[in-house]
Amino acid sequence: MKIGILGGAGYTGGELIRLLINHPQAEIVFVNSESNAGNLVAEVHEGLYGDTDLRFTDKMPFSEVDVLFFCFGHGKSRQFLQEHEVPADVRIIDLAQDFRLAAEGNDFVYGLPEINRGKIAGARHVANPGCFATCIQLGLLPAAGMGLLTHDVTVNAITGSTGAGQKPGATTHFSWRADNMSIYKPFTHQHVPEIRQSLAQVQGGLDAGIDFIPYRGNFTRGIFATEVVRTEAPIEEIVEGYKAFYKDEPFTHYVDRQIDMKQAVNTNKCLVHCEKFGDKLLVTSCIDNLLKGAVGQAVENMNIMFGVEESEGLRLKPSAF
Numbered sequence: 001m002k003i004g005i006l007g008g009a010g011y012t013g014g015e016l017i018r019l020l021i022n023h024p025q026a027e028i029v030f031v032n033s034e035s036n037a038g039n040l041v042a043e044v045h046e047g048l049y050g051d052t053d054l055r056f057t058d059k060m061p062f063s064e065v066d067v068l069f070f071c072f073g074h075g076k077s078r079q080f081l082q083e084h085e086v087p088a089d090v091r092i093i094d095l096a097q098d099f100r101l102a103a104e105g106n107d108f109v110y111g112l113p114e115i116n117r118g119k120i121a122g123a124r125h126v127a128n129p130g131c132f133a134t135c136i137q138l139g140l141l142p143a144a145g146m147g148l149l150t151h152d153v154t155v156n157a158i159t160g161s162t163g164a165g166q167k168p169g170a171t172t173h174f175s176w177r178a179d180n181m182s183i184y185k186p187f188t189h190q191h192v193p194e195i196r197q198s199l200a201q202v203q204g205g206l207d208a209g210i211d212f213i214p215y216r217g218n219f220t221r222g223i224f225a226t227e228v229v230r231t232e233a234p235i236e237e238i239v240e241g242y243k244a245f246y247k248d249e250p251f252t253h254y255v256d257r258q259i260d261m262k263q264a265v266n267t268n269k270c271l272v273h274c275e276k277f278g279d280k281l282l283v284t285s286c287i288d289n290l291l292k293g294a295v296g297q298a299v300e301n302m303n304i305m306f307g308v309e310e311s312e313g314l315r316l317k318p319s320a321f
Helices: 011-020 076-083 113-121 131-145 192-203 235-246 291-305
Strands: 002-006 027-032 067-070 091-094 125-127 153-159 210-216 223-230 252-254 270-277 280-287
Touching: 002 011, 011 027, 011 291, 067 076, 067 291, 091 291, 113 131, 113 192, 113 291, 131 153, 131 192, 131 210, 131 223, 131 235, 131 270, 131 280, 131 291, 192 210, 235 252, 235 270, 280 291
Parallel strands: 002 027, 002 067, 067 091, 091 125, 153 210, 252 270
Antiparallel strands: 153 223, 223 280, 270 280
16 A cells, blocks of 8 residues: 655654554655655654654655545645545545535545444545544444433543644643643534534434533543443443444453553553443543544554555554553
8 A cells, every 4th residue: 555644744644654664565655744845754753763764745746646644734634625636546534624524525434443344445535533532432332322322421531732733832831731631622622523423323313412521631642531321221231232332343342340541542442441320321431542543543444445454553552651
């Protein structure tokens, strides 16, 4: 698989390059970044020193690649496609939010393999899910499959600073972020519509609200989410349903004991656990926001699109500490 990367200077670009240079069936043809053209990739993504001699380029030789990864900021993917003609036989995986919601004229398949694997396999264009959306959906989809989402769902999730991107900002500055915690976009986060879209797809409709409050954490990577669902269903049936839903998944796993975020960080895994308190089902889910929440899932989608083993290049191990 010959690959072009657009917008390769940010956190997602660096993580994507790290995965692809170690993927046995992938070859990076070019990494585009106008501001860094001519510079070594390792001079920007310093963790890649000794791993690659790739250089950024301002060229975009679309005819030389099989697939393009869009690592743009939100809103730029749609603009790029309006201004550039990408050959019809070149597949696109977009990591921005521009094409995640179904709409007339939108041929992008929503790239959550756990529910759309068959559609992804035949897709020319895939919209990679958002990081919060991935973690929260994977926590709730089995409940949706059992028809349990009949009341408003309360969701709280905390993310690391890399979720805000590489460009420095007031809330990513070390002096502000360290030993601190805050909420942002309560009830209005941009990932809620795609979460609702997938839950409705699996449940056959969704009238319940998704009351989501996101938190900024004082760590660099990872997402840990809690989802509270009101249901009278017994915990034994719920756990059986969760295990059945994910029994054949290579990266999403139901865990019988309480989970913690470090078990998923630096991997492409999502871990899920359920507990019951009266009529309240507490689901916890966690991922690495840059991997299963972004480029790990994007590579997973690429593998599916090209008929490669889904886990190829993605068997990553978490740190012991």
